[in-house]
Amino acid sequence: xxxxxxxxxxxxxxxxxxxxxxxxxxxxxxxxxxGIKSINTGKVFTIKLEAxxxxxxLQAARIYADRLLANPVIEEFTVEKRT
Amino acid sequence: xxxxxxxFPGSNCDxxxxxxxxxxxxxxxxYIWHGESDLGxxxxxxxxxxxxxxxxxRSGAIARFSPVMRAVVDFAKRGGFVLGICNGFQILLESGxxxxxxxxxxxxxxxxxxxxxxxxxxxTKFTGCCIxxxxxxxxxxxxxxxxxxxxxxxxxxxxxxxxxxRYCDKEGDVNEESNPNGSVENxxxxxxxxxxxxxxxxxxxxxxxxxxxxxxxxxxxxxxxxS
Numbered sequence: 001x002x003x004x005x006x007x008x009x010x011x012x013x014x015x016x017x018x019x020x021x022x023x024x025x026x027x028x029x030x031x032x033x034x035g036i037k038s039i040n041t042g043k044v045f046t047i048k049l050e051a052x053x054x055x056x057x058l059q060a061a062r063i064y065a066d067r068l069l070a071n072p073v074i075e076e077f078t079v080e081k082r083t
Numbered sequence: 084x085x086x087x088x089x090x091f092p093g094s095n096c097d098x099x100x101x102x103x104x105x106x107x108x109x110x111x112x113x114y115i116w117h118g119e120s121d122l123g124x125x126x127x128x129x130x131x132x133x134x135x136x137x138x139x140x141r142s143g144a145i146a147r148f149s150p151v152m153r154a155v156v157d158f159a160k161r162g163g164f165v166l167g168i169c170n171g172f173q174i175l176l177e178s179g180x181x182x183x184x185x186x187x188x189x190x191x192x193x194x195x196x197x198x199x200x201x202x203x204x205x206x207t208k209f210t211g212c213c214i215x216x217x218x219x220x221x222x223x224x225x226x227x228x229x230x231x232x233x234x235x236x237x238x239x240x241x242x243x244x245x246x247x248x249r250y251c252d253k254e255g256d257v258n259e260e261s262n263p264n265g266s267v268e269n270x271x272x273x274x275x276x277x278x279x280x281x282x283x284x285x286x287x288x289x290x291x292x293x294x295x296x297x298x299x300x301x302x303x304x305x306x307x308x309x310s
């Protein structure tokens with residue numbers, strides 16, 4: 001057994017309105033920055049866990065994301081090993 | 084009628100709900116702590132407003148896994164009445180008892196004000212006493228009440244007349260100006276297929292006595308109590 005650090009990134013599905021992202025975009029534009037096409041917000045969870053292999057650690061993180069970290073109605077997620 | 088009001092850590096409308104039932108003489112009422120796994124002999128369970136578990140992760144996401152919620156899901160499956168108000172509605176969505184999800188309010192602000200609601204379905208266990216055509220005047224107080232459901236779900240909700248309340252103006256017209264949070268189709272409350280689980284963002288328990296500015300919320304509680 002060894003420890004793995006896995007990042008789970010949760011973001012809104014395409015097409016789901018993201019009022020936070022739009023507000024941040026407007027704020028940056030108010031600061032004088034131009035050319036920003038869009039901003040999408042999300043959350044990152046860094047999970048340190050024990051597993052036999054990297055694939056097992058990733059699989060566990062996928063289950064956590066699916067059951068709790070993301071709401072599948074409006075959100076999607078990706079998992080990857082943190083370097 | 085026996086009511087139970089669930090108390091999560093962070094609930095803050097539990098007492099208001101308790102008070103509404105007590106003051107209005109609608110039946111017996113008791114609190115049920117979130118750690119309990121037995122609802123006793125309740126006929127109706129209220130999931131009150133507030134910020135259960137500090138709204139961590141997403142509103143209602145953690146509360147959904149508390150021991151009492153397993154009992155609530157069983158209770159709902161047996162046909163017991165469940166009324167989720169504000170945070171309670173969010174918990175019902177997270178637990179899958181009602182379809183859809185809540186996003187941050189479109190205007191990004193926490194909105195706390197009276198709104199008008201058009202009762203779209205008067206033939207539910209929760210709206211039977213709403214006999215007037217007048218819209219209800221009931222306050223909202225939330226930061227995440229921007230209801231979302233995909234188009235397939237929306238069609239189903241419409242076809243089955245399960246959209247119970249829509250935000251409207253004081254004339255009863257449903258329009259963009261009267262939508263306080265960006266909810267799709269001005270949706271303020273929906274009911275499950277079986278008709279025993281209702282979720283609504285507005286707070287009827289805050290509009291049950293004249294001194295509070297409106298008694299329209301009472302109609303919801305009376306409907307359940309007398310159904």
